[in-house]
Amino acid sequence: MSGRVAGSGTGSETNLTAVLYEKGDIRLEDRDVPKPADGEVQLAMQCVGICGSDVHYWQNGRIGDFVLRAPMVLGHEASGIVTALGKDVEHLSIGDRVAIEPGVPCRRCRFCKSGRYNLCPDMQFCATPPVNGSLARYYCHAADFCYKLPSHVTLEEGALLEPLSVGVHACKRAGVTVGSQVLVCGAGPIGMVCMLVAKAMGAATVCITDIAANRLEVAKQLGATSTLLVTSRDSTALAREVQDIIGDQPDITIECSGAESSIQLGIRATRSGGCLVLVGLGPSEVTLPVVDAATREVDIRGIFRYANCYPTALAMVASGAVDVKPLVTHRYTLEDTHTAFETTRTMAGGAIKVVINCTKK
Numbered sequence: 001m002s003g004r005v006a007g008s009g010t011g012s013e014t015n016l017t018a019v020l021y022e023k024g025d026i027r028l029e030d031r032d033v034p035k036p037a038d039g040e041v042q043l044a045m046q047c048v049g050i051c052g053s054d055v056h057y058w059q060n061g062r063i064g065d066f067v068l069r070a071p072m073v074l075g076h077e078a079s080g081i082v083t084a085l086g087k088d089v090e091h092l093s094i095g096d097r098v099a100i101e102p103g104v105p106c107r108r109c110r111f112c113k114s115g116r117y118n119l120c121p122d123m124q125f126c127a128t129p130p131v132n133g134s135l136a137r138y139y140c141h142a143a144d145f146c147y148k149l150p151s152h153v154t155l156e157e158g159a160l161l162e163p164l165s166v167g168v169h170a171c172k173r174a175g176v177t178v179g180s181q182v183l184v185c186g187a188g189p190i191g192m193v194c195m196l197v198a199k200a201m202g203a204a205t206v207c208i209t210d211i212a213a214n215r216l217e218v219a220k221q222l223g224a225t226s227t228l229l230v231t232s233r234d235s236t237a238l239a240r241e242v243q244d245i246i247g248d249q250p251d252i253t254i255e256c257s258g259a260e261s262s263i264q265l266g267i268r269a270t271r272s273g274g275c276l277v278l279v280g281l282g283p284s285e286v287t288l289p290v291v292d293a294a295t296r297e298v299d300i301r302g303i304f305r306y307a308n309c310y311p312t313a314l315a316m317v318a319s320g321a322v323d324v325k326p327l328v329t330h331r332y333t334l335e336d337t338h339t340a341f342e343t344t345r346t347m348a349g350g351a352i353k354v355v356i357n358c359t360k361k
Contacts, residue, residue, distance in 0.1 A: 016360075017136035018337045021071045023061035028337060034140045036086035041143045043080030043098070045358035047159040048135045049328075050344045051077055052188070054127060058341055064284065068129050075135030075356075076102035076126035079149070079158030089143040098146040099158035100134060101165070101310045102126035118169075118307040125305070135337070137358055147310050150318050156355055157317050160193075160324040163353075164313040166279065167193035169306035171201055174252045174277040178202030183242055183250040183269055184224075186257035186280055187215040189353050192222060192327055194254045194279065199223050200321040207246050209238075209262070214350050222326060235264035235289075242269045250274065258282025264289060272296035279303055327353040334358045 014030040021027055036042045053063060054074050061068045082096045092098065105112050105120035112120050127133030134141070149158045171194065176182060180203040184195050187210035198206050208219045209228040216227040226245045232238060242265075243249050249271035255263050258280030266276045267289050276298055293300060316322040329352045332340035337356060344354045 013137070015137045016334055018074050018334065019071050020058055020068060020074050022068065024058065026058060026074070026338060026341060028335070031136070033138045036084050036089075036140045038087040039089060039143055040086040040140045041082045041089055041092055041098075041146060042084035042086075042138060042140050043100070043134075043146075044083045045078060045080045045134055045136055045139050046097075046155040047079045048075040048356045048358055049077035049159045049162065050075075050340060050354045050356065051163070052190075052344075054133075055341060055345050057127070057129075059345065062129075063281070066129050070130060072127065072129055073132035073135060074127050075133035076128075077159050077162040078102065078126070078134040078139075079155040079161075080134075080139065080358075081155075082146075083138070086140075086143070092143055092146060092148065097149045097155055097158065099149060099161045099310065099314065100126075100141050101145040101147065102134070102162060103305060104142045104145055116307055118305045135334070135356065135358070137334070137360065147314055149314070153314070153318050154325075156328060157324055159355060160327065160353070161310055161313045161317065163189055164193045164197065164316070164322065164324055165306040165309040166190055166303070167195075167197035168309040168312050168316075170194050170254050170277050170279050170303050171197045172309070173301050173303050174254055174275050176201045176203055176252060179204045180252055181205040181246055181248060181250045182207070183246070183253040183266070184208040185253065185255045185262045185266055186210060186259075187212070187219045187227075188256065189327060190279060191254075191256035192219060192352065193324070194256060195219060195224055196222060196322045196324070197316070198252075198254070200316055205246055205250070207242060207250065209242075209265075212347075215352070218326070218350075218352060222323075230262075233261040235261055235268050238265045239268035252277070254279055256280045260286040260288075267293045267298055267300070270298050272298065275299045275301060277301050277303060328355050330354045332356050333361060335361065 105117040253266040
């Protein structure tokens with residue numbers, strides 16, 4: 001079966017691809033249609049969501065220690081249709097619709113063997129320098145990190161399993177369970193999915209904060225119990241507001257903005273013995289009220305992407321426990337990639353999640 005290609009990926013087909021050459025320079029160019037290696041599948045890409053990290057690389061050329069040093073294909077929130085099978089691929093067939101988990105680990109190190117493969121030092125993660133992403137007509141990926149979609153789950157929903165998996169991992173790390181009272185800081189796409197997952201896992205209360213009123217309105221429509229419009233950086237005062245709104249201190253805070261003042265709020269607002277999970281990435285160093293956290297035994301936990309969360313995310317969507325469709329506010333074609341990125345950057349028109357359709361016009 002090695003390299004067997006369905007009709008759409010053969011002959012004179014071109015592979016229009018969105019490539020970031022350097023800070024501020026995204027180019028659309030035709031590349032060769034890739035052939036699947038052993039254990040891989042070739043995919044006709046369908047939907048690719050634009051993540052904040054894609055925009056950050058475009059605007060800054062780096063995120064922390066991950067620095068763009070050579071042209072890189074963008075995109076990692078993706079779904080596609082299998083068009084060719086590499087050798088030894090048995091669980092997928094040509095024509096299958098799949099969600100693509102973008103990180104492929106070594107499978108051999110102690111982190112992989114213990115199930116925490118997101119911490120693998122040799123992780124190959126789409127659109128993280130120097131690894132190419134999937135914003136193209138065709139792309140090849142490890143078959144065991146492709147998940148077949150049930151017929152009633154759309155390809156757009158398949159692409160959104162990536163951010164949803166971040167929410168699943170965050171809520172697992174936080175210990176969200178039936179009856180939990182949860183504060184989510186930041187109502188961007190990741191904050192929204194954390195809120196949705198927390199509700200699906202049984203949280204009794206989910207309060208969400210943001211500096212943008214329109215995003216809080218969307219969060220309400222999606223099921224947030226309460227919202228708080230942040231107009232101050234006074235974390236002590238904001239913590240009191242959270243307690244007034246919820247009627248108690250939250251058991252768990254999931255911080256999704258990365259802003260220093262928001263992390264401070266997360267510590268001060270969380271009840272003694274509770275847990276703060278850091279999802280958003282902001283400055284590499286921040287000033288925090290660590291004595292407050294220590295003396296009240298507020299656990300502070302980080303998360304990095306996710307591990308073993310795609311099956312749960314897919315089950316949530318397939319069962320109807322989570323509805324991610326309302327998160328998509330704007331849709332563009334691959335040819336309109338520049339406009340799609342600009343919309344994501346400016347949040348024009350109330351943009352929350354922007355999705356690019358990679359099929360040919």
